[in-house]
Amino acid sequence: MSTKLKGNAVVGQSGGPTAVINQSLVGVIEEACQHDCIDNMLGALHGVEGIRDEKFVDLKKVPKDKLEIVANSPSSALGSSRVKPDKELCNKIFDIFQKNNIRYFFYIGGNDSASSAHIVNNLANEAGYELRVFHVPKTIDNDLLVTDHCPGYGSAARFVIQALMGDDLDNRALPGIKIDIIMGRHAGFLTAATMMARSNEDDGPHLIYVPETKLPMEQFIRDVKNVYSRLGRCVVVASEGIVDENGTPWAKRIQENVEADSHGNIQLSGSGALADALAGNLKESMGVSRIRADTFGYLQRSFAGVVSDVDAREARLCGQMAVRFAVKENIDGSVSMRRLGDGADYKIETFVTELDNVAVKTKSLPAEYISDAGNNINESYRKYLAPLVGKIPQVAYLC
Amino acid sequence: MSTKLKGNAVVGQSGGPTAVINQSLVGVIEEACQHDCIDNMLGALHGVEGIRDEKFVDLKKVPKDKLEIVANSPSSALGSSRVKPDKELCNKIFDIFQKNNIRYFFYIGGNDSASSAHIVNNLANEAGYELRVFHVPKTIDNDLLVTDHCPGYGSAARFVIQALMGDDLDNRALPGIKIDIIMGRHAGFLTAATMMARSNEDDGPHLIYVPETKLPMEQFIRDVKNVYSRLGRCVVVASEGIVDENGTPWAKRIQENVEADSHGNIQLSGSGALADALAGNLKESMGVSRIRADTFGYLQRSFAGVVSDVDAREARLCGQMAVRFAVKENIDGSVSMRRLGDGADYKIETFVTELDNVAVKTKSLPAEYISDAGNNINESYRKYLAPLVGKIPQVAYLC
Numbered sequence: 001m002s003t004k005l006k007g008n009a010v011v012g013q014s015g016g017p018t019a020v021i022n023q024s025l026v027g028v029i030e031e032a033c034q035h036d037c038i039d040n041m042l043g044a045l046h047g048v049e050g051i052r053d054e055k056f057v058d059l060k061k062v063p064k065d066k067l068e069i070v071a072n073s074p075s076s077a078l079g080s081s082r083v084k085p086d087k088e089l090c091n092k093i094f095d096i097f098q099k100n101n102i103r104y105f106f107y108i109g110g111n112d113s114a115s116s117a118h119i120v121n122n123l124a125n126e127a128g129y130e131l132r133v134f135h136v137p138k139t140i141d142n143d144l145l146v147t148d149h150c151p152g153y154g155s156a157a158r159f160v161i162q163a164l165m166g167d168d169l170d171n172r173a174l175p176g177i178k179i180d181i182i183m184g185r186h187a188g189f190l191t192a193a194t195m196m197a198r199s200n201e202d203d204g205p206h207l208i209y210v211p212e213t214k215l216p217m218e219q220f221i222r223d224v225k226n227v228y229s230r231l232g233r234c235v236v237v238a239s240e241g242i243v244d245e246n247g248t249p250w251a252k253r254i255q256e257n258v259e260a261d262s263h264g265n266i267q268l269s270g271s272g273a274l275a276d277a278l279a280g281n282l283k284e285s286m287g288v289s290r291i292r293a294d295t296f297g298y299l300q301r302s303f304a305g306v307v308s309d310v311d312a313r314e315a316r317l318c319g320q321m322a323v324r325f326a327v328k329e330n331i332d333g334s335v336s337m338r339r340l341g342d343g344a345d346y347k348i349e350t351f352v353t354e355l356d357n358v359a360v361k362t363k364s365l366p367a368e369y370i371s372d373a374g375n376n377i378n379e380s381y382r383k384y385l386a387p388l389v390g391k392i393p394q395v396a397y398l399c
Numbered sequence: 400m401s402t403k404l405k406g407n408a409v410v411g412q413s414g415g416p417t418a419v420i421n422q423s424l425v426g427v428i429e430e431a432c433q434h435d436c437i438d439n440m441l442g443a444l445h446g447v448e449g450i451r452d453e454k455f456v457d458l459k460k461v462p463k464d465k466l467e468i469v470a471n472s473p474s475s476a477l478g479s480s481r482v483k484p485d486k487e488l489c490n491k492i493f494d495i496f497q498k499n500n501i502r503y504f505f506y507i508g509g510n511d512s513a514s515s516a517h518i519v520n521n522l523a524n525e526a527g528y529e530l531r532v533f534h535v536p537k538t539i540d541n542d543l544l545v546t547d548h549c550p551g552y553g554s555a556a557r558f559v560i561q562a563l564m565g566d567d568l569d570n571r572a573l574p575g576i577k578i579d580i581i582m583g584r585h586a587g588f589l590t591a592a593t594m595m596a597r598s599n600e601d602d603g604p605h606l607i608y609v610p611e612t613k614l615p616m617e618q619f620i621r622d623v624k625n626v627y628s629r630l631g632r633c634v635v636v637a638s639e640g641i642v643d644e645n646g647t648p649w650a651k652r653i654q655e656n657v658e659a660d661s662h663g664n665i666q667l668s669g670s671g672a673l674a675d676a677l678a679g680n681l682k683e684s685m686g687v688s689r690i691r692a693d694t695f696g697y698l699q700r701s702f703a704g705v706v707s708d709v710d711a712r713e714a715r716l717c718g719q720m721a722v723r724f725a726v727k728e729n730i731d732g733s734v735s736m737r738r739l740g741d742g743a744d745y746k747i748e749t750f751v752t753e754l755d756n757v758a759v760k761t762k763s764l765p766a767e768y769i770s771d772a773g774n775n776i777n778e779s780y781r782k783y784l785a786p787l788v789g790k791i792p793q794v795a796y797l798c
Contacts, residue, residue, distance in 0.1 A: 017572050019565075045798045046572075057797055069795040075568030079798035082573065166418075166701035169474030173416050173445075174481065178697075271678070272671010272694055279670070295671055297693030298577075302565035305792040306705065393704040396468040398456055399444045399478035 004037040004327060005130055007103030010051060011059070012044040013076035013138075014109035014116070018152030019159075019307050020315035021138045024108045025078065026071035027319020028136065029059045035327045038104060047081030047109070048116060051093050054100075071316065074302045076108075085116050094123045097131065104132045106322050110139040110150075114334055115359035121332050134322040135334035135355055138315070140301050142189035143362040146353040147336035151318050154311030154388035156183070156300050157193035160237075163296060164197035165395050168204035168235050172397055175233035176290030177224060177282060180205070181275045183300050184239035188212050188365040190300070191239040193385055195377040196392065204235030211241035212364050213374035215250070220278070221285050223375045228288065240274060240295075250274060271295070308390035314348060321350045334358040346387035403436040403726060404529055406502030409450060410458070411443040412475035412537075413508035413515070417551030418558075418706050419714035420537045423507045424477065425470035426718020427535065428458045434726045437503060446480030446508070447515060450492050453499075470715065473701045475507075484515050493522045496530065503531045505721050509538040509549075513733055514758035520731050533721040534733035534754055537714070539700050541588035542761040545752040546735035550717050553710030553787035555582070555699050556592035559636075562695060563596035564794050567603035567634050571796055574632035575689025576623060576681060579604070580674045582699050583638035587611050587764040589699070590638040592784055594776040595791065603634030610640035611763050612773035614649070619677070620684050622774045627687065639673060639694075649673060670694070707789035713747060720749045733757040745786035 011028045013021055025043075032041040043057040044050035057078065062070075070077045085093065097105065097120075107117040114135040124131035137144050140156035160182055171178045182191040188210020195208060206227045209215055215238075227234040242250050254277040275293035282291050318335045325331060333352035340347045369381040410427045412420055424442075431440040442456040443449035456477065461469075469476045484492065496504070496519075506516040513534040523530035536543050539555035559581055570577045581590040587609020594607060605626045608614050614637075626633040641649050653676040674692035681690050717734045724730060732751035739746045768780040 013572070017569050043797060059797075062797065066795055069793050070797060072792070073568060073794035073796065074565045075796070076572040077568075077795070077797040080572040162703040162705075163698055165703040166473040167697055169472060169476075169703070170416050170697050170701035173412070173475040173477075173479040271692065272675055276671055276675075292697070293670060294696030294698065295694065296698070298566055298569050298691070299562055299693065299695070299698065302569035304561045304564040304568070304794055306561075393471065394468050395472035395703055396465055396476070397472065397474070398442060398458075398461065398469060398476040 005103050005132060005330065006037045006039070007101045008040040008042060009038045009104035009106065010042045010044050010056070010102050011106040011108070012047040012050060013078050013080050014047040014107060014113040015080060015082070016140070017075035017080060017302050018138050018140050019074045019155035019301065019303065020152055020312050021108055022073055022077045023071045023312050023315035024136045024138060024151060024319035026067050027316040028106050028323055029067060031320040031323035033060060035323065037327060043078045046079035048083055048085050048089060048093060049081045050079070051096055052089060054096060074304050084112055085119065090119045090123055093120055094127070098129060103130060104326055106134050106136060108136040108138050108319070110141070111144055111358060111360055111362055114355055118355040118359045121355060132326040132330070133332045133355065134326050135358060136318050136322045137334060137336070137358070140190055141184060141187050143187035143364070144358055145361055145363050146334070146357050148339040148348065149337065149388055151311060151315035153189060154308035154390070155306065156190055157385060158308045158389040158392070159300050159303055159306050160190060160194050160296065161196045161389060161392055162306065164194040164205055164235070164237065168197060169395060169397060171204060171233050171235050172399065176292065177228060177234045177288055178236065179275055179278050179293040180235070180237045181240050181293070181295040182237055183296070184211060185241040186211050186362060186364070188239050191237055192365055192369060192377045192381055193389070194237045195381055196385055196389065202231060205237045206231070206234050207236045207375050208377045209238040209242050209375060210365055210370065211239045211243055212367070213370055214245050214247060215242050215374070216245040217281060219375070221282060224282055225286060228286070238278070308388060310388055310390050317350060325352050342383055342387060404502050404531060404729065405436045405438070406500045407439040407441060408437045408503035408505065409441045409443050409455070409501050410505040411446040411449060411507070412477050412479050413446040413506060413512040414479060414481070415539070416474035416479060416701050417537050417539050418473045418554035418700065418702065419550055419711050420507055421472055421476045422470045422711050422714035423535045423537060423550060423718035425466050426715040427505050427722055428466060430719040430722035432459060434722065436726060442477045445478035447482055447484050447488065447492060448480045449478070450495055451488060453495060473703050483511055484518065489518045489522055492519055493526070497528060502529060503725055505533050505535060507535040507537055507718070509540070510543055510757060510759055510761055513754055517754040517758045520754060531725040531729070532731045532754065533725050534757060535717050535721045536733060536735070536757070539589055540583060540586050542586035542763070543757055544760055544762050545733070545756050547738040547747065548736065548787055550710060550714035552588060553707035553789070554705065555589055556784060557707045557788040557791070558699050558702055558705050559589060559593050559695065560595045560788060560791055561705065563593040563604055563634070563636065567596060568794060568796060570603060570632050570634050571798065575691065576627060576633045576687055577635065578674055578677050578692040579634070579636045580639050580692070580694040581636055582695070583610060584640040585610055585761060585763065587638050590636055591764055591768060591776045591780055592788070593636045594780055595784055595788065601630060604636045605630070605633050606635045606774050607776045608637040608641050608774060609764055609769065610638045610642055611766070612769055613644050613646060614641050614773070615644040616680060618774070620681060623681055624685060627685070637677070707787060709787060709789050717749060724751050741782055741786060
C-alpha cells in the first residue's frame with residue numbers, strides 16, 4: 001500500500017459543452033468529498049484560464065441540492081475554455097499548482113483537454129513534483145480513442161434522433177426536400193445516430209452523409225433526385241464537416257470568410273451557410289420548390305431537458321472514477337469505458353488509459369457502418385448506438 | 400331538442416404542424432366514436448387535397464393503442480396541406496361531401512384553415528345542405544383571434560424556453576455574442592416566450608426582438624454593444640419576421656431570391672440567411688470574433704418528445720369539444736378557450752365562436768408586454784405564459 005498523496009484538488013471543464021459534462025463535474029466533487037487526502041476541492045473558472053488567473057470556486061461549499069441541479073444542467077457550469085495552453089501557460093499553471101499545493105488535477109474535456117493535462121503532467125514529472133492528473137472524457141463527437149464511447153455522445157445522439165423523428169414526420173405531412181446539418185467536423189458518429197429515427201421502411205432520414213466519405217456534388221444531387229422520384233419527398237442529414245471529392249470541406253469551399261478558432265479549426269457551427277448552399281444547389285438542378293434546410297447548431301449540445309439517462313449515469317461515474325483511480329491507485333491517466341454486453345445485457349466498466357493515448361488523436365466512424373454507396377448508415381450501427389441513448393419515444397402516422 | 404344530424408364525418412389537418420395537433424385529431428376521433436349519429440369517421444389525407452382526391456382513411460378502424468401513439472407524435476399524422484382553396488376547389492369539396500353524405504367537417508388548423516372551413520360552410524348554407532363545420536385551432540404562432548391562446552403554442556414555447564436555457568448556459572461557458580432566430584412571421588408570441596428561460600438577473604436572452612416593433616439596424620447594433628460591454632457576452636433572440644424602420648421584413652431585405660408560398664408568404668424558415676446576415680452586420684461593426692447565429696427552424700414545431708402536458712391536454716379537449724358542440728348543439732364554429740384563473744388556479748373552459756371571427760385575421764403580441772425600448776419582453780408576460788408550458792426543468796451554474 002502506497003501512502004495517499006495529500007493536498008488540494010482542482011477540477012476544470014474545457015472545450016464545447018455537452019448535456020452531461022456537469023454530471024462528470026458533480027461526480028468528481030462528490031467523490032472528492034469522500035477522501036480525506038483531498039483538502040480543498042477547487043473549481044477553476046473557464047478551464048486553464050481560471051487556473052492561470054487563480055479564479056477558483058470552493059466546491060465543497062456548494063449545497064448538495066444545488067449540485068444536483070447543476071448535474072442536470074447542460075453546458076459547463078464552471079465555464080469552459082478554447083485556449084490550448086502553450087509551453088508558457090503550462091509553466092504558469094504548474095507554478096500555480098505548486099503555490100497552492102494542488103496535488104490532484106481533474107480536467108473534463110475532449111482530446112485537446114487530454115493534451116493539456118498531459119503537458120502539465122509531464123512538467124510535474126520533470127520537476128519531481130507529485131501530482132495526480134486525470135482526464136475525464138466528454139464530447140458529443142464520440143471521437144476519443146480507447147474508450148468504447150464518450151460521455152456526452154448519448155445525449156446529443158438522443159437529441160438528433162428525436163429531432164429527425166419529428167422532422168421526418170413534418171416532411172411526411174408537407175412533402176418536399178429537407179436538409180439537416182448536424183455537428184461533426186471530422187467524425188460522423190453524431191450524424192450517423194440519426195439512423196435510429198427510422199422505424200419503418202421509407203422513414204427518413206433517407207440519406208446520411210458523414211465526413212468520412214467523399215461526396216462530389218453530382219452524387220449528392222443524384223442521390224436526392226433518386227429518393228425524391230421514388231417517395232415524392234426526401235430528408236437528408238449531413239455532417240457539418242462533409243468533404244468534396246478532393247477531401248476539402250464543403251463548408252470551406254462555400255464560406256467566403258473563413259473564421260478559425262485558436263486550435264486552427266474553421267467555424268462550422270453557428271452559421272447556416274452550408275445548409276443554405278446545399279439547398280441552393282438542389283434548387284438549381286431540380287424542379288422542386290419546397291427545399292428547406294436547417295442547421296441544428298448549439299441545440300445539439302446544450303438543450304436543457306433532453307438527456308440520455310444512461311449517458312448521464314456514465315458521465316457521473318467517469319467523474320467519480322477519475323478521483324477514485326487518482327486517490328486509491330496513485331496513477332495518472334484518462335478514464336475510459338469498456339462495453340461488457342449489448343441490448344438488455346448492456347453494461348460498462350471503467351478503466352484507465354494513459355493520457356498520451358487520448359491526447360491529440362481522434363477516432364473516425366468505422367467504415368463497416370457506412371453504406372457501400374457512401375450515402376447512408378447501415379442497420380448494424382443500431383446495435384452499437386441503442387444502449388447509449390436511453391428509451392426513445394415512439395411515434396406513428398396515418399398517411 | 401333538435402334531431403341529431405346523421406351521416407359521415409371528415410377530419411383534416413392543415414398548415415404548419417405542431418407538437419400537439421395530433422392530440423386534437425385523436426380528440427375528434429375518440430369523441431366521434433361516442434356518437435351514433437356519426438357513421439364513418441374519415442380522415443382526409445393532406446387536408447383539402449385529400450378531400451378533393453377522395454383520399455380517406457377509416458379512422459374508426461385504427462387500433463386504440465396506435466391512436467395513443469399518434470396523439471403523442473408531433474406533426475400532422477394525416478398529412479397537411481398549404482393549399483388555400485379557391486372557389487372551384489370549394490365547390491369540388493362540397494360535391495364530394497354531398498356524394499359521400501358527409502354531414503360533419505372538422506378542420507384542424509390556423510386562420511387560413513378557418514377561412515377554408517368558412518367558405519365550405521357558406522356553400523352548404525347556400526345550397527340548403529345540412530352540414531356541421533368546426534374549426535379546431537392550432538398554431539405555434541398563438542395569433543388566432545378570440546381564444547385566450549392556441550393549442551400548439553405551449554409546446555413550441557416550451558421548446559424555445561428549454562433551448563434558450565441551454566443556449567444561455569452555453570454562452571455563459573464560452574462567452575461571445577449569440578443570435579437565435581425564432582419562428583414568427585407577424586406575431587412575436589413564440590419569440591417572447593424565451594423570456595421564461597431567465598431565472599436570475601443577467602441570465603439570457605438579454606435582447607428579444609419581435610415583429611411588432613420596428614428595428615433599425617443601428618439600434619440592433621447599439622443594443623448588442625451595450626449588453627456586451629456590460630456582461631462580456633450577449634444572447635439575442637429575434638423573430639424571423641422582424642422589420643426595419645419602414646416595416647419591411649429584414650429577411651426580405653436580406654434574401655436576394657425571395658420564395659413565396661401559395662398564400663403569398665415569403666419563405667422565412669428553412670434558411671439561415673437572416674441569422675447569418677445579422678451576425679455579419681455585428682462582426683463588421685464590433686471587434687468581437689465569437690459571434691454565432693442559429694436558426695431554430697422546424698425543430699420548434701415538430702421535435703419528438705418535448706411537449707407541454709397542459710398544451711397536450713387542451714389540444715385533445717379542443718378536438719373532443721368540436722365534435723360535442725357539432726353533435727349536441729347543432730352549430731358551426733371554431734373552438735375557443737377562455738382562461739378562468741392563473742398560477743395555481745389556472746384552468747380554461749371552451750366555447751364556440753363564429754368561423755368568421757377566426758378566419759383570415761390574426762392577433763399581435765399586445766404592446767403592454769414589449770419593453771419601452773422595443774428590445775425586450777416585460778416580466779408581466781410570465782403570468783400569461785407560465786401556465787401554458789408545463790413544468791420547466793431547473794438549471795444552475797457555478798461561474
